[in-house]
Amino acid sequence: MAERAHQTGFFTRWNQARRADGLALRHALPDRLLPLLVAAMAVLAALALAGATGAQILSARWSSGAASMLTVQVPDPDTPAAAKAPATPLTRSDAVLAALADTPGAARVHRLDKAELDALLAPWLGRNNDFALTLPAIIELHMATAPTEEAGALARRLAAIAPGTLVERNAEWGERLGRLADSLHSCALLAVAIVAGIAVVLIMATTRAGLAARRMPIELIHAMGATDGYIAGRFARRTALLAFIGGLAGSVLALPLLVLLSHVAAPFATAAPPPPSAAIAAADWTMRAHMLLDTLPPPLIATLLALAPAAALIGWLTTQATVRAWLRTLP
Incomplete structure (x- = not known):
């Protein structure tokens, strides 16, 4: 009883102090x-x-993403590579892929497959189209850091393997x-x-x-x-x-x-996050x-x-x- 009375008195004094406000x-x-x-x-x-x-x-x-990525276009990707390519017979796209993989600082080299190209061209040409012309191979070169080799020098090196290859840097858009x-x-x-x-x-x-x-x-x-x-x-x-x-x-x-x-x-x-399981x-x-x-x-x-x-x-x-x-x- 004494403890309960003490607690009651404490809360009463606390409420009075809370309400006390001279102003x-x-x-x-x-x-x-x-x-x-x-x-x-x-x-x-x-x-x-x-x-x-x-x-x-x-x-x-x-x-950072745009500055460290290069886009390479290889026309006629399935034809044989130029004479300056390695002795092993390679297509133009395979030769360019091998050259890009040997580029200093390259973190990832990825060639867009047909599904990715269809998705890329869908806003302009629609989906599931059979193209009469051979599409160029689109290759993404992801660098671990900003590229040290100029795009022009890389384009000349790749053109010696596959003439007509284009290299585009995305730094400007970045x-x-x-x-x-x-x-x-x-x-x-x-x-x-x-x-x-x-x-x-x-x-x-x-x-x-x-x-x-x-x-x-x-x-x-x-x-x-x-x-x-x-x-x-x-x-x-x-x-x-x-x-x-x-x-x-x-x-x-x-x-x-x-x-x-x-x-x-x-x-x-x-x-993009994976779909929920x-x-x-x-x-x-x-x-x-x-x-x-x-x-x-x-x-x-x-x-x-x-x-x-x-x-x-x-x-x-x-x-x-x-x-x-x-x-x-x-x-």
């Missing part, structure tokens, strides 16, 4: 409107930061795609800055409304010797708490949207949720975790500045 900030700064607005700002910030993160990842992938992704990244960061500015204005307006609502008590305790730091701290702590709650709610609300967007954008940033399809919801969360890049996860503390920090700093500036206007 009545629970009425001056309502605990419903501000967290709701901050949560909306947090969702917008999360989406904008997701766009910035995605643009940065795409820029790095496009730039640079264009990189500039596009960088511009998207800048626009996303600008959107984040705009959202943060709107949040600052919103918190400032809410704080000034709270100051106006409690003007008489604030003037009274200020005249009695309460420092600017004490009054600003009381307002800032409550605003930071409400902003933290709003930022946390916004992060939770934004999580499903970010998982969906990351799942849709995954083929553009990484290799029957075991995965039959897995419970926790495993499926874990697999979906794995699609989020680590910078985006860190962004979600930082939203609530960032909102609290913005709320605290903005309220401190607003209250101190308002107090300096008092007589």
